[in-house]
Amino acid sequence: MPATSAQPSPSAVAVRRGPAAGQSSAPKVEVRGLSVHYGATRALDDVSLDVPPARVTALVGPSGCGKSTFLRTLNRMIDVVPGARVEGRVAIDGRDVYAAGVDVADVRRRAGMIFRRANPFPKSIFANVAYGPRVGGLAAGPGELEARVEASLQAAGLWDEVKDRLEASALALSGGQQQRLCIARALAVRPEILLLDEPAAALDPIGTQRLEELIHRLKSTYTIVIVTHNMQQAARISDRTAVFWLGRLVEYDRTDRIFTAPSQRITEDYVTGRFG
Amino acid sequence: MRPVIPTDPERGVARALLACACLPLLVTGALLLVLLLETADLLRGVPPLELLLGAPWPPAGGGRPGLLPLVAGTLLVALAALAVALPAGLLSAVYLSEYAPAAVRRALAPLLALLAAVPTVVYGYFALRFVTPLLQGFVPGLADANALSPGIVAGVMILPMVTALAVDALQGVPRGLREAARALGATRAQAVLRVVLPAAGAGIAAAVFLAAARAVGETMIVAIAAGGQPRLTANPLAPVETLAAYIVHAARGAPPGDLDQQAIFAVGLLLFAGTFGLNLIGNWLRRRGGEAPG
Numbered sequence: 001m002p003a004t005s006a007q008p009s010p011s012a013v014a015v016r017r018g019p020a021a022g023q024s025s026a027p028k029v030e031v032r033g034l035s036v037h038y039g040a041t042r043a044l045d046d047v048s049l050d051v052p053p054a055r056v057t058a059l060v061g062p063s064g065c066g067k068s069t070f071l072r073t074l075n076r077m078i079d080v081v082p083g084a085r086v087e088g089r090v091a092i093d094g095r096d097v098y099a100a101g102v103d104v105a106d107v108r109r110r111a112g113m114i115f116r117r118a119n120p121f122p123k124s125i126f127a128n129v130a131y132g133p134r135v136g137g138l139a140a141g142p143g144e145l146e147a148r149v150e151a152s153l154q155a156a157g158l159w160d161e162v163k164d165r166l167e168a169s170a171l172a173l174s175g176g177q178q179q180r181l182c183i184a185r186a187l188a189v190r191p192e193i194l195l196l197d198e199p200a201a202a203l204d205p206i207g208t209q210r211l212e213e214l215i216h217r218l219k220s221t222y223t224i225v226i227v228t229h230n231m232q233q234a235a236r237i238s239d240r241t242a243v244f245w246l247g248r249l250v251e252y253d254r255t256d257r258i259f260t261a262p263s264q265r266i267t268e269d270y271v272t273g274r275f276g
Numbered sequence: 277m278r279p280v281i282p283t284d285p286e287r288g289v290a291r292a293l294l295a296c297a298c299l300p301l302l303v304t305g306a307l308l309l310v311l312l313l314e315t316a317d318l319l320r321g322v323p324p325l326e327l328l329l330g331a332p333w334p335p336a337g338g339g340r341p342g343l344l345p346l347v348a349g350t351l352l353v354a355l356a357a358l359a360v361a362l363p364a365g366l367l368s369a370v371y372l373s374e375y376a377p378a379a380v381r382r383a384l385a386p387l388l389a390l391l392a393a394v395p396t397v398v399y400g401y402f403a404l405r406f407v408t409p410l411l412q413g414f415v416p417g418l419a420d421a422n423a424l425s426p427g428i429v430a431g432v433m434i435l436p437m438v439t440a441l442a443v444d445a446l447q448g449v450p451r452g453l454r455e456a457a458r459a460l461g462a463t464r465a466q467a468v469l470r471v472v473l474p475a476a477g478a479g480i481a482a483a484v485f486l487a488a489a490r491a492v493g494e495t496m497i498v499a500i501a502a503g504g505q506p507r508l509t510a511n512p513l514a515p516v517e518t519l520a521a522y523i524v525h526a527a528r529g530a531p532p533g534d535l536d537q538q539a540i541f542a543v544g545l546l547l548f549a550g551t552f553g554l555n556l557i558g559n560w561l562r563r564r565g566g567e568a569p570g
Contacts, residue, residue, distance in 0.1 A: 080458055082378065105461035113459040119452035122475050132460035135470065182456070189460055 026094070028053040028193060028223040029074055029111075034088035036069050036078065043069045045247040046088070051193075056215060056224045058234035058255065061244035062275065067227045070244065071195050074225065075111035076104050092193065109136060111193040112186030116201045118178035120170035120185075125162050128170045128181055129153060132189035148188050155221075156184035157214050176207025180214060194218065196226040200233065212237050231271055235259050243267045311548060314541035321535075327542060343543065345506035349423060349516030350550075353498050356427020356512055357434060357491035362484060364431075365438030372439070373446035374468050385443075388436045396433060400500030403429035408501065417513050421503025424512040429501070430494045438487045441562075445479025446472060478564045485558030489551045495520035519547045 027050035036044040044066040051057050051074075059067040072078040073090055076097055090097050097107045109132070120128050129149040132138070139145035149166070153159040158180045162173070170181055179199055186194060196215070200208040215224060215237050228234050234241050235255060242252040243266065251264045262268045269275055319327065328343050368388075372381050408425040412418045418425075449472050457467035473480070503515025504525050517525070522543055526536045 075459065077455065077459055080455065105463065108459055109461040113455075115452055115455060115459075117452055119450065119456045121453060121456065121471055131457070131462075131470070135457075135460065135462040135466045185456070185460065 025053060027051055028092065029225075030089075030091040030094070031070075031074075032089040032091075034070070034073060034086070034090060036066070036073060036087075037085045038081070039083045043247055044073070047249045049242055049249055049252055051223060051225055052240065053223045054220060055239040056219050056226060056237055058238035058241045059225065059227045059244060060229075060231065060234050060241060061250075061270065063229075064246075065244040066247040067242075067244045068197050071113075071197055071225060071227050074193070074195055075108045075113055077108070077113055079104065105136065109189040110191055111195055112189065112191035114179070114182050114186060114194065114196045114199045116198045118175060118182050118202070120173070120178050120181050122169065122171055124167045125153075125170050125173070125181065126166040129185050129188045132185060136189060138189060149184075152184040152188040153181075155187050155218070156180045157210070157217070158184055174207070176203050176210055179203060179207065179211060183214065183218075191222065193223045193225065196224065198227050198229060201229070208233075231259075231273070243270060245270070308548070311541050311545040314538060315545045318535075318538045318542050343519075343539075343546065345508040346517055346519045346522050346543065347546070348508050348510070349498075349502065349506065350492055350518040350520070350547075352423040352510065352512055352516055353427045353430060353494070353502060353518055354488060354491040356424055357431035357494070358484070358488060360428050360431025361434045361438045361487055361491070365435050365483070365487070366442055366480065368435075368439045369442030369446055370468060370473075373443050374464065374472065385440075388439055391432070391436045394433070396494065396496040397500070399429050399433050400426070400497040403497055403501035415513065419503065419513060419515050421501060421505075421515040422513050423502055423516045426497045426501040427512065430491055430497050433494065433497065434487045434490045437490060438483050441483035441486060442476075442480055445476040445483065445562075448479055449475045478561045482558045482561035485554050485561060489554035489558060492554065493520055493547065493551045495524060499524040519543050519550075523547075 029051035031047060031049045031051075034044055034047045035042065047066075047070060059070060061067050069078065069084075072081070073086055074092075074097075078084050078086055086098060092107070092110060096102070121131060123131075126149055129152050130139075130145055133145055133148055139148055150159060150163075153162060158177060161177060162168075162181075170178065173181060179202075183194070183199075200211050203211060212233065215226065218224065219239075226234075226238065238255045240253065241255045241258040243250045243258065243262075243264070245266050251258065251262060251267045253263070258267060259271055262271065326342060372384060376384065403426045404421075407429055408418065408420060408422065411425055411428075415424070453471050453475055454467050457471045458464070462470070498518045499521040502518060502521060504517050504521060505515045506517040506522070507514060509516065523540050526540050526543075529536070
């Protein structure tokens with residue numbers, strides 16, 4: 001798949017210093033000087049990065065490099081990790097999500113999250129997708145909840161497989177279906193951003209392929225950030241790739257350049273599989 | 277002559293250990309056998325329906341009716357105990373599992389376990405000498421011996437067990453389910469109420485049954501504070517007698533060979549069947565809860 005970003009990309013060094021110059025549209029997510037500590041351990045060190053809207057941005061790097069931690073700072077899911085401390089600025093559409101008085105639930109509804117292991121609730125398929133609208137009081141009118149559930153399942157490419165058994169347990173679905181159900185569940189609160197944390201880590205090749213096709217379909221509507229361990233996956237599905245190494249952002253550029261003409265030695269070593 | 281090959285000493289050790297492991301089973305089996313034989317013997321003289329429902333029997337104490345009042349008293353005390361232990365145990369479990377910082381959890385859990393170390397006879401006198409007079413201050417019509425006070429105290433006694441089992445059940449719920457709920461904008465309370473508690477349902481139901489088994493079998497507290505008067509009543513303010521407490525009182529009073537003495541076995545069998553059944557259901561639910569989706 002060719003990289004579709006036509007925007008001029010700043011060099012990795014420029015990205016780390018400040019806002020990218022010459023971007024045609026405002027970034028969806030703007031991260032500046034972000035550091036995260038778990039107790040005395042530093043997991044992220046002074047990361048600055050812009051996530052463009054309606055694109056897939058991949059976060060890659062070896063285990064423990066901070067990419068999942070970074071993902072969790074974007075929707076404040078880092079808050080539920082005991083002992084985590086966040087410094088720096090994360091802004092969605094220019095609004096700081098860590099500012100005083102921000103409604104955390106609202107932030108999380110705007111930036112939905114999909115986890116490494118599919119985690120459907122032990123409830124029916126319908127109740128899974130309806131959960132977010134229900135706890136948020138988002139579906140008021142009669143039939144509105146049903147409509148939302150159907151639209152979300154349609155968007156996640158699961159509707160045809162489950163429309164006749166919405167009341168069946170979500171746990172009866174296959175692993176790949178469960179992961180797409182989790183995406184439908186996230187879509188039901190109408191997010192603008194989807195944060196995916198190695199969503200295909202536990203899937204077989206067929207499940208992975210269907211998930212990647214789904215991500216490709218969703219990216220015209222949603223800003224997608226995906227953490228992946230799989231270099232080929234990053235190359236296949238992302239427009240931009242950020243390489244993390246020991247809590248630092250080493251390089252951030254168009255995916256094709258990361259894979260063909262990286263500016264950093266670490267990036268080259270990593271994407272060619274010299275370590276990992 | 278061929279040399280004697282020494283047998284493997286390991287096998288001897290394994291056999292000895294197996295014998296030790298079987299000992300409790302043998303004892304329980306023998307116990308059950310004695311209960312069944314004695315009860316069968318008793319039933320030759322007294323028809324089962326009469327034994328359960330009425331007729332002036334057993335004779336000791338003059339014209340007391342059958343076992344039904346004992347069952348009623350047992351249920352009354354057990355219900356009072358569960359009414360205390362379930363809400364309190366569930367709420368403390370939710371706090372410990374979902375809200376408490378790790379340091380608080382580490383400090384509180386052993387303290388709760390300590391409650392289980394108090395001998396029940398101490399709880400019994402506590403119910404009789406402290407809780408009953410205290411309650412009489414604002415519960416009009418509370419007799420000096422009653423079902424309510426030992427019920428409440430038995431509830432306190434089983435509270436650590438309910439809490440520990442419920443904490444286990446809650447901790448068995450995969451963290452991913454909490455994260456999924458929070459990531460959808462649920463507050464911590466919403467995640468607990470709508471995801472964690474339902475997912476822990478089987479384990480919590482197990483806690484209810486295992487706690488009920490303890491409450492039904494609880495003996496010393498009721499023997500001391502409930503009054504020892506078999507009474508067919510649903511009034512927790514009146515004196516009652518429970519199955520377990522009846523055994524204590526009858527064993528102390530009746531001469532061997534007496535009908536009362538034989539009735540002990542029937543009561544024992546009923547009690548055994550009740551607590552065994554509750555434990556069986558509880559453990560089955562607990563195993564099922566353990567198979568919660570990963």
